[in-house]
Structure formats: structure tokens, C-alpha cells
Amino acid sequence: MQIYPFRALRYNTGLVKLEDVVTQPYDKISPAMQDAYYAKSPYNLIRVILGKRDPDTETDNVYSRAAAYLADWRQKHVLQEDATPALFGYAQRYTVPGTNEVRERRGLICLGHLYDYEQKVVYRHEQTLSKPKSDRLSLFKATRTYCEQIYMLYNDPAFTVEDLVFGNKTGEPATAPDQTVTDEYGVVHMLWHVTDPRTINLIVTALQDKKLIIADGHHRYETSTAYARERAAELGVPDSTTHTAGRPEPLYGAGDEAPSEYADEHGEARLPSPPFPEAAMMMTLVNMDAPGITILPTHRVVFGLGEGAVASFLERAAEYFEVSRVDTNHDAKDSDAEKIEDASALLAPLTASPGVAFLAATRDGNYLLSAKPEAIDAALQSFTPRQRALDVVQLHGLILEQLLGLSAESIRNQQNLRYLRSAPEAIAQVARGEADIAFLVRPVTLDQLQNVSLSGEVMPQKSTDFYPKLLSGLAFYALD
Structure with missing residues (x-):
């Protein structure tokens, strides 16, 4: 350079x-x-x-x-x-x-x-x-x-x-x-x-x-x-x-x-x-x-899905993820301290998960989605093996597009999607009825970023949040 x-x-x-x-x-x-x-x-x-x-x-x-x-x-x-x-x-x-x-x-x-x-x-x-x-x-x-x-x-x-x-x-x-x-x-x-x-x-x-x-x-x-x-x-x-x-x-x-x-x-x-x-x-x-x-995580908040969409998503997700319930008592009227406590409780099993995983916060409950690698590889054949291993690619390419039916164009235009750094605010928007699902994610690592970039490949937008x-x-x- x-x-x-x-x-x-x-x-x-x-x-x-x-x-x-x-x-x-x-x-x-x-x-x-x-x-x-x-x-x-x-x-x-x-x-x-x-x-x-x-x-x-x-x-x-x-x-x-x-x-x-x-x-x-x-x-x-x-x-x-x-x-x-x-x-x-x-x-x-x-x-x-x-x-x-x-x-x-x-x-x-x-x-x-x-x-x-x-x-x-x-x-x-x-x-x-x-x-x-x-x-x-x-x-x-x-x-x-x-x-x-x-x-x-x-x-x-x-x-x-x-x-x-x-x-x-x-x-x-x-x-x-x-x-x-x-x-x-x-x-x-x-x-x-x-x-x-x-x-x-x-x-x-x-x-x-x-x-x-x-x-x-x-x-x-x-x-x-x-x-x-x-x-x-x-x-x-x-x-x-x-x-x-x-x-x-x-x-x-x-x-x-x-x-x-x-x-x-x-x-x-x-x-x-x-x-x-x-x-x-x-x-x-x-x-x-x-x-x-x-590098901080950027969480995804999905809204405007329509009646029954969340239940249908969880049913379909079981084909690609181990789905386990994570209980908290979050409420729209929680104080800021309570929201932070709820977010910490949700993030703890996500942080401890050994493979690719997401936390889906819904009004009817919160669920840890742990990836089934073979099923996900089969569903994301249009992506390279290097990309398929990334949390953000599985979230966008499989969960948002295939399981929730959001088009790539609507995702780019944020028609049904918000990006939030704050996990407490993400789950609060779901509790207030302003969103259907909040997907809490882990941050991309420097090694992942370097491996993808130097190979000439790209991640979805808002994959990283440098602070x-x-x-x-x-x-x-x-x-x-």
C-alpha cells in the first residue's frame, strides 16, 4: 500500500x-x-x-x-x-x-x-x-x-x-x-x-x-x-x-x-x-x-411478518437448528436495568454455544437456535464453504430469506428489518409489539473478517460494528 x-x-x-x-x-x-x-x-x-x-x-x-x-x-x-x-x-x-x-x-x-x-x-x-x-x-x-x-x-x-x-x-x-x-x-x-x-x-x-x-x-x-x-x-x-x-x-x-x-x-x-x-x-x-x-455485534430486528409467521418460522427452523427455549420475564414496562438483565440472561447461552448459534426473542418466548451444519450446508449451496460457516451469512441467507421469506431486495432496503447494537433495546422492541422477532448475534471475529476479505468474498451489510x-x-x- x-x-x-x-x-x-x-x-x-x-x-x-x-x-x-x-x-x-x-x-x-x-x-x-x-x-x-x-x-x-x-x-x-x-x-x-x-x-x-x-x-x-x-x-x-x-x-x-x-x-x-x-x-x-x-x-x-x-x-x-x-x-x-x-x-x-x-x-x-x-x-x-x-x-x-x-x-x-x-x-x-x-x-x-x-x-x-x-x-x-x-x-x-x-x-x-x-x-x-x-x-x-x-x-x-x-x-x-x-x-x-x-x-x-x-x-x-x-x-x-x-x-x-x-x-x-x-x-x-x-x-x-x-x-x-x-x-x-x-x-x-x-x-x-x-x-x-x-x-x-x-x-x-x-x-x-x-x-x-x-x-x-x-x-x-x-x-x-x-x-x-x-x-x-x-x-x-x-x-x-x-x-x-x-x-x-x-x-x-x-x-x-x-x-x-x-x-x-x-x-x-x-x-x-x-x-x-x-x-x-x-x-x-x-x-x-x-x-x-x-468488534461489537449488530443485532437484527424483524417486523411486519403477519399473523402466525413466528410460529411457522420456529417449526421450519427445527430442520436446520436445534431449538431450545430460554426463559426470561422481559416486559415492555421493564426498567432499563431489568432490560439489561434480561438481555444478559439471553446472551449467556448464546455466548457459551460452541458452534454457530442465534438467540430468537419473540413475544411468546425466547429460543436458542444452534446450527445443524450438514442441513445448513445443503441449504446454502450458493455460498462458498467459507461463507457458509459465518453466523451472519446463515442468518441472512437461511433464516431471513428462506425461512422468513424476506427478499434480498427488501433486506437491502430494510423494509422489514432494523439493525441495532443494543440487545436490551432489541428485545424491548419485541416486548412493546414494535417487532416480531429479535435475532441476537455474536460479533464477527477479526480472523473471520480477514479470511473472507482476502479471499475476495464479502459478508452481508452491517456484519461488523467496530467500536x-x-x-x-x-x-x-x-x-x-
């Missing part, structure tokens, strides 16, 4: 407080959160990444207003461009939801070259939809600025980048962060500014043989790659998403002097840059071999 340092636009903390202007990623912002961000500061990033849709016209709309805000903030020096190209160390200290365990996830903010998937440098793990891609492309063309990073994974058992950026492999960073901000979930975000040319080139070299897996940001990556091809054609230059110019030879290794071809006339290390601005996008790279990564999310607004990549 070819990465690049960049002259980042950053908020001027002499004029604004960082905690007043940064946000969660655009696709994790609820209407209530949007209102709260608007109220925090007139310079809050929400106005750019997810502006309110007033009665829009062709010339005055959410995208044109986003561009106008960015231009105004730059003119007022609320956003300032760094004097030199840099990379950024990025650490997030957080408590794993539902536990008292504190973890720290470390990464590197940089520009990453954009490759077609066929180049086998960047791999996806989930399917994408056309509507989010269209929205993000319209915003990007209007602003020509990356305000959010996408989250990428790579393998490095030697922790080379961590050592270069943080001064050690996994222990306490050698220096204090340049910036620190705590978000609304209590996650502490820390940023280190890496400007030394030699260190930057060593990091660039360390990553050049790495393959990346998209953790969060599939829609934005595919949008940016398509735009890079479009711009290459407009500029009359080679398509950088496939051209070998986007994959140069390594620079130099640790302990080496900068060779003359990578030094300027003063002998200083020369930094790599994209062949043209649109050929790269802003990313955070995280080492899968390092501690600190958390915490990358904070938006820590750095910007402006193309102009």
Missing part, C-alpha cells in the same frame, strides 16, 4: 474548542445528535458532513452550503493549513461497552492511494448500496475536501509503525499527544503530529508491502476510487487506480541513509506525493495484530 503525508487543514484551537466542532461519522449521527452538534458551535463540522436539508434548490442545497461553510471557515482562519506535510499518530482510549475493560486502539492518519479491488491491494468485507455512494460523491464534488477518515486494517506482527509513531510498540507513548479531546461516549481521542521527513519515509516504506481491509468506509472508498478514475480521464493522465505508477518501489529501510533519488538538492529526504490530488484519500490505518480492536468510531474533524484533506 502506498501512503502519503499531507498538509492537513485543522481547526484553529485559538479560535474554537475542539470538543465543540468535531463529530461522530456522518452515518452514525441521529437527528437528535445533529441538532446537538448544530447548537454547539457555528463552526461545528455537522454543517459540512450532514447539513440540514432546508428546502433545497439546484443552486442552494445541502452540498453547496457545505462548500460555502468550508470556504468561509478557511477565510476566517477557523481552519488553517499545516505548514509542512505530516502524518498523524491517532490513539483512542475507551471502555468496551457493557464491561469495565479499558482498551487503547492506535492508528495512523495518512493519505492512502486509491486502488481498484482487482489490484488486490485494498479489500472490502461488506456489500454496498448505491444511494449512500451517490450522496457522498455529490458532497465531495462540491467541497473537494475529505473531512472524515475511513478505517483500514493491515497486518504487522512486528509493530513497526507503532514503534516509529509512538516511540514504542505497545506500551505508553514516548511523548504526550499534541491534541486530546473526549467525545460524547467518553472516548479519549489523542493525536500526534509526525513531521520528521526521515520518520515519515520509514513509515511509508514499512507499509508498502501491506494489504488493507476496509473496516469502516466502504461507500466512501468506492466513491473516491470512481472519482479518481474520472479525474484521470479529465486530466489526460494514466488511471492511477490500476497504473503501476501508484505502486512505487520501497524508499529505504531503517538505518539507511536517504538514497540520492529520494533526496532533494540539500540532501534532505524527499517525501512521496500522489500523482494528482484525487488519486488518494484520507485514511486511518490500524494494525490487526496490535491490541485494542473491538469506537473515528472522530470526524481532527484533520482535513483539501484538494484545492
